[in-house]
Amino acid sequence: MVSNPRRRTALVDAAIEVLAREGARGLTFRAVDSEAGVPAGTASNYFTSRDDLLTQAGGRIRVRMTPDPAEVARALGSAPPRRELVAELMRWLVRRMAEERTGYLAMLELRLEATRRPALRSELTRTVRADLDENVRVHLDAGLPGDADTVLVLYLAMTGLLLEQLTLPGMLSDGEVDELVETVVDRVLPRR
Known part of the structure; x- marks a missing residue:
């Protein structure tokens, strides 16, 4: 080799x-x-x-899609750890994935291929789970509102939104995407 x-x-x-x-x-x-x-x-x-x-x-793809830790620290340090910061972080996620559209689409292809390849499925499951666990850790360590279930629900909702946005561009306008992010965050972390 x-x-x-x-x-x-x-x-x-x-x-x-x-x-x-x-x-x-x-x-x-x-x-x-x-x-x-x-x-x-x-x-x-x-x-x-x-x-x-x-x-x-x-x-x-994981390397390309993982934000620089300094970037994350800046984003987390930009505002108090409130619901509004969670909404801003979700909007940031959508922008980042749109900028890395090729990587995200390739990951979707890998996920589909993993349904037919047990070794690939095992590896993707391990890495995606590790990423989710890291997101939970960062969320909790930052003192953001919610718990591990909050992060899981946000992850699943944002994954669906990104799937829609990146595979059918134009189906949702940028304004609709921003409104949907706000709606998701409102449903998961209601305003008090």
């Missing part, structure tokens, strides 16, 4: 582009090589199998 970290990252990023554009069925070593602009056969020198490529794409 070839060990050039920059090339590996470029190949995995190319795989993410292919996943987002063509779906899991379009993800081949040849498609990755073409997307990355490297000679045919390069990807097969870096990944032991298609499953390996899918798993590494999932890991890279």
Whole structure:
């Protein structure tokens, strides 16, 4: 197996582009090589199998979608830990995911593929659960209103909203998205 970290990252990023554009069925070593602009056969020198490529794409998406801890600290430090801050954080999440649309769409493709690939399902379940647990920890440590169930309900609601927004752009206007975020937060953390 070839060990050039920059090339590996470029190949995995190319795989993410292919996943987002063509779906899991379009993800081949040849498609990755073409997307990355490297000679045919390069990807097969870096990944032991298609499953390996899918798993590494999932890991890279997680890296790309995870905000910088300093960014999170700034967002959390910007206002008192009240319901309004939770709403602002949810709007920030929607903006971030819209900016990383390719990564989010590729993750949706990986989730669908995971229904047919037990090893991928196991890995995605582990990492998504770890991310959710980290979100709960950050929420509670920041003293934001609500508990672990609050974070879970917000996560599930925002996942649905993002699915709608990123797979059917234009179905909801930006104003409707902002209003829906506010509605979700109001239902989960009512104003007192």
